[in-house]
Structure formats: C-alpha cells, structure tokens
Amino acid sequence: MIQVTDTIALNESEIQLEFIRASGPGGQNVNKVSSAVQLRFDAAGSSVINDAIYERLKKITGRRMTAAGVLIIKANRFRSQDQNRQDAVNRLVLLIQRATQPLKQRRPTRPTAASRQRRLVAKRHHGEVKRRRKTIRHSEEGT
Numbered sequence: 075m076i077q078v079t080d081t082i083a084l085n086e087s088e089i090q091l092e093f094i095r096a097s098g099p100g101g102q103n104v105n106k107v108s109s110a111v112q113l114r115f116d117a118a119g120s121s122v123i124n125d126a127i128y129e130r131l132k133k134i135t136g137r138r139m140t141a142a143g144v145l146i147i148k149a150n151r152f153r154s155q156d157q158n159r160q161d162a163v164n165r166l167v168l169l170i171q172r173a174t175q176p177l178k179q180r181r182p183t184r185p186t187a188a189s190r191q192r193r194l195v196a197k198r199h200h201g202e203v204k205r206r207r208k209t210i211r212h213s214e215e216g217t
Contacts, residue, residue: 076163079174082122089166090114091159096150110150113162118143123170131173145169 076084096110117123117131117139132139139145147169149162185193 076167079171082170082174084115084120084122084166084170088115088120088122089163091162093155094148109153109155109158110148111155111158111162113145113147113149113166115145115147115166116143117145127170127173130177131169134169134172 076086076089090113092112092114093108094110094112095108117128120128123131128143131145132143135145138147145166147162147165149158149165151161152158
C-alpha cells in the first residue's frame with residue numbers, strides 16, 4: 075500500500091510499471107539498459123479516488139492523462155531503474171495530494187481609484203512623448 079493522505083492509500087496492484095529505454099545522452103548504457111520508467115495509473119477506474127478528486131486530477135495533469143482516464147508518468151531523471159521507479163511513484167503521490175486540496179475560489183477584484191488615476195496619467199504622459207516626436211513642419215513663407 076502506498077499512503078497518499080490520511081484517508082487515501084493506493085494499492086500497488088493499481089499501478090503498472092513498464093521499463094523503457096531512456097532517451098538522451100548516455101553512450102552505450104542508454105542503448106542497452108531500460109532504466110526509464112513509465113507508470114500507468116487508471117484514475118477513472120480507481121476505487122480510492124472519488125469523482126471530485128478525479129476531476130481536479132484531470133485538470134492538474136493535462137495531457138498526461140488519456141481520454142480513458144489513465145494517468146501516464148514517465149521518469150528518466152536518474153540512471154538507475156530503482157531510483158526512476160521511486161521518482162515516478164513519488165510524482166504520482168504528489169499529484170494526487172494536490173488534487174485532494176480543493177481549488178481556491180477566485181474573487182474578482184476591481185482596480186482602485188488611485189490605480190485608475192495613475193493609469194490615465196501614464197497614458198497622457200506617453201501620448202505627450204509621442205506628440206513631441208513628430209516632425210515640425212515649417213511654413214513656406216518664412217524661407
């Protein structure tokens with residue numbers, strides 16, 4: 075059992091780990107050893123995740139979650155398979171912990187009178203600077 079929060083504990087059978095070859099530099103080692111880990115977690119079919127947490131998890135993970143509700147985490151930060159496995163599981167736990175926290179409600183605010191005044195003064199000043207940049211036309215009579 076992987077303890078996520080006080081009330082949520084994931085069964086290790088709900089997580090599928092697949093070891094794949096890592097990309098990037100590493101010489102012969104990267105071509106021979108499957109040290110990267112691809113973790114798959116079926117969040118939609120999980121018994122410990124309720125609908126509210128699932129919806130927040132879907133928002134947090136973005137493209138890492140498939141349309142079927144399977145969360146895919148790829149870990150290849152380390153050279154050892156064991157460290158990458160632990161890294162993937164830790165990232166899954168952190169994502170689920172973030173999803174258990176309800177999103178903070180946004181309270182719309184309005185600009186203060188002083189900030190509106192400062193904005194108008196800045197606009198006037200900018201317009202004045204641009205006006206002064208114009209070329210001055212001389213009249214034909216004085217030449």
